[in-house]
Amino acid sequence: MSRVALVTGGSRGIGAAISKALKEAGYSVAANYAGNDTAAAAFTEETGIPTYKWSVADYDACAEGIAKVEADLGPVDVLVNNAGITRDAMFHKMTREQWQEVMDTNLTGLFNMTHPVWPGMRNRKFGRVINISSINGQKGQAGQANYSSAKAGDLGFTKSLAQEGARAGITVNAICPGYIGTEMVRAIDEKVLNERIIPQIPVGRLGEPEEIARCVVFLADDNAGFITGSTISANGAQFFV
Numbered sequence: 001m002s003r004v005a006l007v008t009g010g011s012r013g014i015g016a017a018i019s020k021a022l023k024e025a026g027y028s029v030a031a032n033y034a035g036n037d038t039a040a041a042a043f044t045e046e047t048g049i050p051t052y053k054w055s056v057a058d059y060d061a062c063a064e065g066i067a068k069v070e071a072d073l074g075p076v077d078v079l080v081n082n083a084g085i086t087r088d089a090m091f092h093k094m095t096r097e098q099w100q101e102v103m104d105t106n107l108t109g110l111f112n113m114t115h116p117v118w119p120g121m122r123n124r125k126f127g128r129v130i131n132i133s134s135i136n137g138q139k140g141q142a143g144q145a146n147y148s149s150a151k152a153g154d155l156g157f158t159k160s161l162a163q164e165g166a167r168a169g170i171t172v173n174a175i176c177p178g179y180i181g182t183e184m185v186r187a188i189d190e191k192v193l194n195e196r197i198i199p200q201i202p203v204g205r206l207g208e209p210e211e212i213a214r215c216v217v218f219l220a221d222d223n224a225g226f227i228t229g230s231t232i233s234a235n236g237a238q239f240f241v
């Protein structure tokens with residue numbers, strides 16, 4: 001029986017690359033998404049990976065969604081908390097809604113998704129929780145006080161749960177991507193991207209989603225049991241932590 005992996009936001013961008021890489025590595029994969037049915041259907045058509053729609057910001061929906069995935073595929077061994085959004089604004093213009101939406105998805109979403117799978121992982125004495133944070137959670141970013149706060153919170157969550165899960169065979173790690181060439185980043189004004197962002201990346205290019213996916217496959221492995229509470233920075237040497 002192959003291990004079961006659930007990837008939130010797993011039908012597009014970095015999440016899609018993660019879902020595919022885990023499938024290629026032999027996992028039985030489920031990809032969650034929030035609302036883009038067209039992208040999800042195309043993803044399933046292309047990969048054969050089933051998609052499940054719910055918002056990670058909704059606790060009850062997460063519990064119900066996870067129960068459905070487990071009924072279809074079996075208990076979740078590997079949870080990849082990848083779903084994330086941006087609602088950028090300089091702080092003096094940031095609304096409470098922009099703050100809250102980002103917190104609900106990018107930080108509380110990790111609680112909502114991990115809480116329902118945690119007891120099963122503890123009982124089975126095996127689990128892998130991999131959280132996709134961000135370079136901006138490590139260094140902060142003007143215009144992203146909400147996003148940077150949530151992503152920094154993801155790192156505290158990772159380190160705390162790593163300590164709680166250690167004796168139960170559960171590892172909890174974070175990956176902090178730098179700028180990766182997904183829709184989220186390509187939505188940035190091209191001039192800003194080419195003149196301000198890429199010149200700050202020592203390797204001179206955006207990262208590829210597959211480069212983050214490879215980190216996930218590494219951390220998910222049964223033999224990666226001593227790597228827990230860690231943060232992998234994958235950012236082209238832009239910033240060292």
Ligand code: NDP
Nearest residue numbers: 009013014033034035036055056083084134179180182184
């Ligand atoms: P995309 O915008 O390309 O994809 C986001 C995915 O998350 C989509 O599948 C989307 O679903 C899903 N999603 C959004 N909100 C929710 C929700 N409430 N519940 C469930 N699923 C949701 O993002 P990226 O691939 O660029 O980013 C993936 C992760 O990596 C995010 O956490 C992001 O913060 C992080 N990251 C990205 C970087 C980058 O350079 N791209 C850099 C650093 C970190 P749907 O398709 O239905 O909209």
